[in-house]
Amino acid sequence: MSTDKLASDTSFSLSSAPESATSSEAERLVRKQETALGYRIMASWGWGADGSGHITARDPERTDAFWSLRYGVPFGEARVEDLVLVNHCGDVIEGSGEINPAGFCIHAPIHSTRLDVVGAIHTHTPYGTPFSALAAPLPMSSQEAVAFYGRQGVFTGEEVNVTDLATGQRIADALGTGRLVVLANHGLLTVGTSVASAVGFYLNAERAAEVAVKVPDGRVISPAAAAQTHPSVGDELNGWHIFQWLVRSRVGDPTVVN
Ligand SMILES: [Zn+2]
Numbered sequence: 001m002s003t004d005k006l007a008s009d010t011s012f013s014l015s016s017a018p019e020s021a022t023s024s025e026a027e028r029l030v031r032k033q034e035t036a037l038g039y040r041i042m043a044s045w046g047w048g049a050d051g052s053g054h055i056t057a058r059d060p061e062r063t064d065a066f067w068s069l070r071y072g073v074p075f076g077e078a079r080v081e082d083l084v085l086v087n088h089c090g091d092v093i094e095g096s097g098e099i100n101p102a103g104f105c106i107h108a109p110i111h112s113t114r115l116d117v118v119g120a121i122h123t124h125t126p127y128g129t130p131f132s133a134l135a136a137p138l139p140m141s142s143q144e145a146v147a148f149y150g151r152q153g154v155f156t157g158e159e160v161n162v163t164d165l166a167t168g169q170r171i172a173d174a175l176g177t178g179r180l181v182v183l184a185n186h187g188l189l190t191v192g193t194s195v196a197s198a199v200g201f202y203l204n205a206e207r208a209a210e211v212a213v214k215v216p217d218g219r220v221i222s223p224a225a226a227a228q229t230h231p232s233v234g235d236e237l238n239g240w241h242i243f244q245w246l247v248r249s250r251v252g253d254p255t256v257v258n
Contacts, residue, residue, distance in 0.1 A: 001044075007198070009085055010127070012244055012248070015038040015240070016244065017237060017240070018030075018194060018196070018240055021060075024060045024061045027060040028059060028060050028061070029069065029074045029080070029156075031057040031058070031059075031060065031119070031171070031194075031195055032057065032067055032080045032083050032197045033080055033254070033257055033258070034057065034194065034195035034199070034243070035055050035056075035057045035067055035068070035069070035078075035083060035119070035195050036069075036078040036079055036080050036083065036257035037078075037243075037247055037251055037254055037257055038055045038064065038119075038121060038138060038195055038196075038198075038243075039055055039069055039075040039078035039201075040075065040076055040078055040250070040251050040256075040257065041199060041243075041246045041250050041251060042055075042061055042075050042121075043074070043075035043076030044076070044080075044131050044251065045125075045126075045250075047075075047123045047124070047125055048075045048124075049075075051071075052123060052124045053075070053091075053121075053122060053123025053124065054068055054069070054099070054100050054102070054103030054106075054107065054121070054122060054123070055068065055069070055098075055119065055120070055121045055195065055198075055199065056068045056103065056107040056111065056119065056120050056121075057083075057118060057119050057195045058111055058117065058118045058119075059085060059145060062085070062087070062093075062253060063115075063217070064087060064088050064111075064112065064217060064239050065086060065087045065088070065093060065109075066085070066086060066087050066107065066111050067083045067084065067085050067086075068083065068084065068086060068098075068099045068100070068103055068104075069082055069083060069084075069099070070082050070083070070095065070097035070098070070099065070109070071097060071098045071099055071100055072097070074171075077219055078257065079256075079257045079258070080257055080258055083095060084096065084097055084098075084099060086099055086104060086108075088108050088111075088112055090104050090108070099186070101163070102161060102162045102163070103122075103190040105163060105164055105165055105167065105168045106122060106162050106163045106168045106189070106210065107120050107122075108165060108168060109165055109168040109169040109171065109172040110168070110171070110172045110175060110189075110191060112158055113169070113172040113173075114172065114173075114175070114177075116193055117191040117192070117193070117198075118192065118193055118194050118195060118198075119191065119192045119193075119194055119195030119196070119197065119198035119199070119201040120189065120190070120191045120198055121189070121191075121195075121198050121199055121202045122183070122187060122188065122189035122193075123187060123202075124186070124187045125187060125188065125205075125206045125209070126206075126210075127206055127209040127210035127212075127213050128187045128188035128205060128206050128209045129186065129187045129188075130209075130213050131182070131188075131209035131212050131213050132182050132183055132184055132185060132186055132188065132209075133184070133185050134184075134212075135154060135156050135182070135184035136154060136182070137152050137153070137154055138152060138180070138182070138205065138208045138209065138212060139212050139218075139220045139222050140221050140223075140225075140226045141208070141211050141212060141215065141218045141219065141220050141221070142207065142208050142211040142212075143229070143233060144204040144205070144207040144211070144233075145204075145208035145211070145212075146221075146226050146229045146230055146233050146234065147179075147201055147204045147205075147208075147230070147233045147234040147239075148179065148180045148201075148204070148205065148208070148234070149223075149226040149227065149229075149230045149234065150178075150227075150230070151177075151178040151179045151181065151234065152178045152179070152180040152181065153174040153175050153176050153178050153180070153181045153182070154174060154181065154182045155170065155171045155174035155175075155181055155184060156174075156184050156186060157170055157171075157184070158184075158185070158187045160183075160185050166250070171183065171192055172204070173188070174202070175189070175191065178228075179191055179192065179198075179201055180201070180205050186201065188205045188206065188209065190202040190205055192236060192239055193236050194236070194239075194240060196239065196240045196243035196244070197236045197238075197239030197243065198237035198239070198242045199239075199241040199242075199243050199246065200238070200241070200242030200246065201238075201239040202240070203243065203246060245247065
């Protein structure tokens with residue numbers, strides 16, 4: 001996927017899918033562009049206006065390191081050049097500056113534990129955070145929730161500010177093999193095999209949390225119905241498509257991050 005492809009309305013269709021990068025350098029650029037765009041998508045709702053929230057993207061070659069936004073850059077102004085590469089000791093090894101320390105403590109253990117994960121996102125949202133105070137998984141009360149059927153965990157620790165890697169590892173353990181972990185009294189965190197799908201599914205999770213908060217006693221569909229629907233809404237490609245929509249509807253010209 002190139003930014004030219006993102007920018008072209010006629011190139012996006014039901015059959016659109018991520019293109020295989022021709023080199024590690026090209027793949028790195030895609031991941032960095034999606035990260036910067038993801039921050040701008042967050043900012044389009046005002047999420048992270050107070051600095052809370054982070055997106056990380058595993059580097060395609062230095063797979064023990066990940067890219068994230070340099071601390072201090074407003075999310076709505078994120079560009080590729082504002083990303084820094086951090087290793088699993090927390091050292092910035094490319095770019096200059098620092099990253100959100102909680103972002104490092106939460107995301108590093110996830111990247112080292114889940115080798116299939118390329119992208120991860122967490123922030124504090126209008127419904128995800130209130131929902132998380134229930135310390136419970138998302139109920140299957142909306143289409144969006146079904147994307148997480150059998151793919152979510154709950155971190156019930158009381159560390160609402162994560163300041164060490166041991167706590168981050170317990171969060172990674174609560175995530176397990178899923179794509180969503182509800183951080184009790186804190187917020188939501190999603191992961192994906194691309195940054196795009198992680199961000200796309202984050203929007204699904206926030207929407208599902210909104211339904212749960214607004215209609216706490218709403219009908220929950222049966223496990224059989226959820227299992228039947230999950231493949232049609234819960235594929236990584238579904239998350240990637242949501243991201244393409246978000247770029248178009250919330251950011252506009254994707255080359256703004258270049
Ligand atoms: Zn947080």
